[in-house]
Each structure stands twice: as structure tokens, then as C-alpha cells.
Amino acid sequence: MTRNGKIARLPRELREELNRRLQDGEPGGPLLAWLNALPDVSAVLAREFGGCVISKQNLSEWRAGGFAEWQARQETLDQARELTADASEITAATDGRLTDHLATVLAARYAFALSGWNGEVTEELRRKLRALRGLCQDIVELRRGDHSSARLNMERERLEREREKTEEEVVAHFERWARNPQVRDWICQDWISPEERKRRIREIFGLPPEPPEAAPPGDDESNPVKPSQTESDSIKLDESSPIL
Numbered sequence: 316m317t318r319n320g321k322i323a324r325l326p327r328e329l330r331e332e333l334n335r336r337l338q339d340g341e342p343g344g345p346l347l348a349w350l351n352a353l354p355d356v357s358a359v360l361a362r363e364f365g366g367c368v369i370s371k372q373n374l375s376e377w378r379a380g381g382f383a384e385w386q387a388r389q390e391t392l393d394q395a396r397e398l399t400a401d402a403s404e405i406t407a408a409t410d411g412r413l414t415d416h417l418a419t420v421l422a423a424r425y426a427f428a429l430s431g432w433n434g435e436v437t438e439e440l441r442r443k444l445r446a447l448r449g450l451c452q453d454i455v456e457l458r459r460g461d462h463s464s465a466r467l468n469m470e471r472e473r474l475e476r477e478r479e480k481t482e483e484e485v486v487a488h489f490e491r492w493a494r495n496p497q498v499r500d501w502i503c504q505d506w507i508s509p510e511e512r513k514r515r516i517r518e519i520f521g522l523p524p525e526p527p528e529a530a531p532p533g534d535d536e537s538n539p540v541k542p543s544q545t546e547s548d549s550i551k552l553d554e555s556s557p558i559l
Contacts, residue, residue: 321369322350322377324359333377334385343374414458421450 322330329350336346350356351368360366428443492498507515517524 318381320376320380321360321364321367321373323381324363325350326355326359329353329355330381330385334382337378337382338386338389343371347371347374414454414461417454418458421447421454424450 322333325333333346333350347369356369357366360368424447428440428447432440514524
């Protein structure tokens with residue numbers, strides 16, 4: 316239900332704090348003094364109610380309306396929290412098989428009802444079996460829901476296993492496919508070396524080519540004939556030559 320009163324137009328956090336103070340039993344006088352002194356409240360009142368302050372009547376109407384609805388919501392939330400806690404405890408105590416335990420209890424009730432039966436169908440027996448049959452239908456519905464949930468979980472797990480298996484098969488197939496030399500050549504046809512990549516990047520940004528790396532000191536590979544070796548060979552040649 317949408318409310319249009321002064322308090323209903325206040326920001327949510329202010330309404331929440333007001334409701335908590337009302338819940339704690341704070342008197343109306345201090346509450347009105349606190350509300351009307353807040354800048355946010357004054358802004359709302361000036362904008363939408365001509366600056367009229369929140370009155371005792373406004374607070375009384377809020378107690379019977381917005382505050383009562385807030386209390387009902389809080390009670391519902393508290394009940395939901397309690398039910399959640401109870402459900403967790405019951406699930407732990409029954410190992411997640413509550414409906415199975417209920418079915419066992421019902422079967423025991425049937426056995427107890429028929430344990431002293433002498434074969435005569437009395438009104439008392441009909442009444443007991445009628446009550447058990449109603450319980451049986453309720454438990455069957457509950458178990459049907461559990462079984463449907465179990466089937467959904469099994470189907471979800473099956474689909475997940477198939478997905479993982481499919482991914483593994485795709486990877487294995489790609490590995491076999493990549494072993495083919497023609498396929499490797501096709502994959503690498505646009506591949507360039509790191510040196511070529513650097514050269515292209517420098518060309519794109521208008522940078523000069525990198526200078527060739529200088530040969531390390533003492534590296535005479537570019538001159539296979541060393542001066543000392545030439546001089547030595549020349550001396551040897553002169554010594555072996557005949558004296559004219």
C-alpha cells in the first residue's frame with residue numbers, strides 16, 4: 316500500500332529509524348522534536364507540504380498505518396529466519412532425507428494400527444486408516460518433489476560431465492590435428508619472428524632501423540687471416556727460399 320503522508324515521504328533510512336524508536340517505546344514528544352529538527356525532514360516538508368511540521372496527529376496516523384505494516388514485515392522476516400534455522404537443523408539431523416524418515420514413521424503407524432487387527436473392519440479401524448491415508452498422500456507429494464529435485468541434480472551433473480568430456484575431446488582432436496605438417500604450416504603462415512616484429516613496429520612509428528650489433532672485442536671471425544699469422548708465414552717462406 317502506497318502512503319502519501321508526511322512521514323511516508325521521508326527517506327527510507329529515517330522511516331526505519333523512526334520505526335525502531337517506536338518499537339522501543341520512545342514517547343511521541345521527543346520523537347516529534349527529533350524528526351522536525353532534522354535537515355532532511357525540513358527539506359521534504361518545505362518541498363511537498365509548504366513547510367508544515369510533522370504533528371502529533373501525523374505520528375499517530377503513522378503508528379496505525381506505516382508502523383503497523385513495518386511490524387508485520389519484521390515479524391514475517393523473523394519467522395523466515397527461524398524457519399531457515401530450523402530447516403538447517405532438520406536437514407543436518409536427518410542427513411537431508413526428511414521425507415524418507417517420514418515415510419518410515421508412517422509405515423510404522425500402519426503396522427501399529429494393524430498389529431492387533433482380528434480381521435473385522437470396524438468404524439474405529441476405518442477412521443485410523445482414513446487418517447493414515449491422508450498423511451500418506453501428503454508424504455507422497457513431498458517425496459515426489461524430492462525425487463524431482465534429485466533427478467534435476469543428476470541431469471545437471473550429467474550435462475556437466477558431458478561438457479567436460481566434450482572439451483577434452485576437442486582439445487585432443489586439436490592436438491592430433493596440429494601434428495599434421497600441412498596444418499602447422501597453415502597455422503604459422505602469418506607468423507613473424509620477434510626481430511621482424513620489432514622492425515615493423517619501428518617502421519610504423521617512423522623510427523630508424525636498429526643499428527647492427529657490434530662484434531664483441533677480440534672477435535676476428537670477419538678476418539680469417541690474422542696479421543701475426545701472415546707475418547709468420549712470410550718469415551717461414553723467406554727462410555725456406557733458396558739464397559740467390
